[in-house]
Amino acid sequence: MILDVHHVGLAVSSMDEALALYRDALQLPLVKEGTVPERGVHASVLAAGGSYLEVLQPFKGESDSPFRTHIDEEGEGLHHLALWSDNVESDVARLLEAQTPLADDHPREGFTGRLSYLMPAAFDGVLLEVVEPEELLNGRAPAGAGGPWQITRIDHVVLRVPDVQKVCDRFQQLLGVSTKRTFERGGMRFAFMRPGDVVIEVIGPLEGAEPGTGRIAGLAFEVKGIDVLASSLKATGYPVGEPHPALQGGRIVSVHHSGACGVPLAFIDFADSPRP
Structure with a gap:
């Protein structure tokens, strides 16, 4: 069952520039960062209420990353919409039964949890992901800095x-x-x-x-x-x-x-x- 939007994925050319805006200027808490070698990216996750931004920067010189392909073909920016599943195995099984085109026929461990990407053709060009998030990213992130805004x-x-x-x-x-x-x-x-x-x-x-x-x-x-x-x-x-x-x-x-x-x-x- 889909519970909410879990995160919005961004493909960016510079993690430093992205964090300067989303972490520093907008004061969104940075809750996780690391690398995903099999996807060829540096990754950062920032909290916004009960949902998140996942910021992804391809490794320098990495030509096989799907995020590099996205930036080269469409420019940096919004990449995917991840829907929060309470049982990703069940949701993916239902998608398979309906013959939905999937990039991941079986859920796999990803940076934000156990997940599966759909093919863009499934939603007329929009790239969706279903994810059962890891405990760290379960919507209970710290609030951003207080102040006049x-x-x-x-x-x-x-x-x-x-x-x-x-x-x-x-x-x-x-x-x-x-x-x-x-x-x-x-x-x-x-x-x-x-x-x-x-x-x-x-x-x-x-x-x-x-x-x-x-x-x-x-x-x-x-x-x-x-x-x-x-x-x-x-x-x-x-x-x-x-x-x-x-x-x-x-x-x-x-x-x-x-x-x-x-x-x-x-x-x-x-x-x-x-x-x-």
């Missing part, structure tokens, strides 16, 4: 896909994750699912697009003290906009992907506005 959790992850209904159907049929609401605006279809605390937002054109071109398109954190955070990031030289009203309530501000290791990054503050 604080990131409290991952609020939502955006998937941009060619066929929203098709992807929503697959989430329901293959993973038991149901769609909570949908709407259409400006030629786009929007769907929202919430397997646990983190919202998965699926968007795509009403007329459809080329199959297999789906991707993880954005990451948003909930924050307290959005104005202070925005000022702090600006003072450090990050390309951040101005806080403004968000469609879902509260106020939102974005950091351009060029200053966030390729990640379209947003922060939303629901102060004086209840979370949807």
Whole structure:
């Protein structure tokens, strides 16, 4: 059974630059770091509420790493979405029974726990992973540093896909994750699912697009003290906009992907506005 979003995986060219933003500027606690020789990467895991970021930098000169391939072909940034399983053996068995294309037909030990990657074709181009996390990464990480602002959790992850209904159907049929609401605006279809605390937002054109071109398109954190955070990031030289009203309530501000290791990054503050 899928319980929540466990982590969002980033493929980056420089671990130092990534940690300068996510650990130092955003004050997310670093809870695990090391190397994964069989995947050709340095890895760091940072906590954001009950979920995590997994930051992966290919070894220098490593050409066989799938993360190097991703960076070479698509640039650095959002790589995979890992779903929190309470029994990865059972979930993978169900995926196999449904003839879902998997990169790992059998769960294996990974950096964050026992896991299996799906092939991108399973969700129209979006790379998903199911993981039964190790004890260290079970959602009970220390809170970030206190102060005039604080990131409290991952609020939502955006998937941009060619066929929203098709992807929503697959989430329901293959993973038991149901769609909570949908709407259409400006030629786009929007769907929202919430397997646990983190919202998965699926968007795509009403007329459809080329199959297999789906991707993880954005990451948003909930924050307290959005104005202070925005000022702090600006003072450090990050390309951040101005806080403004968000469609879902509260106020939102974005950091351009060029200053966030390729990640379209947003922060939303629901102060004086209840979370949807």
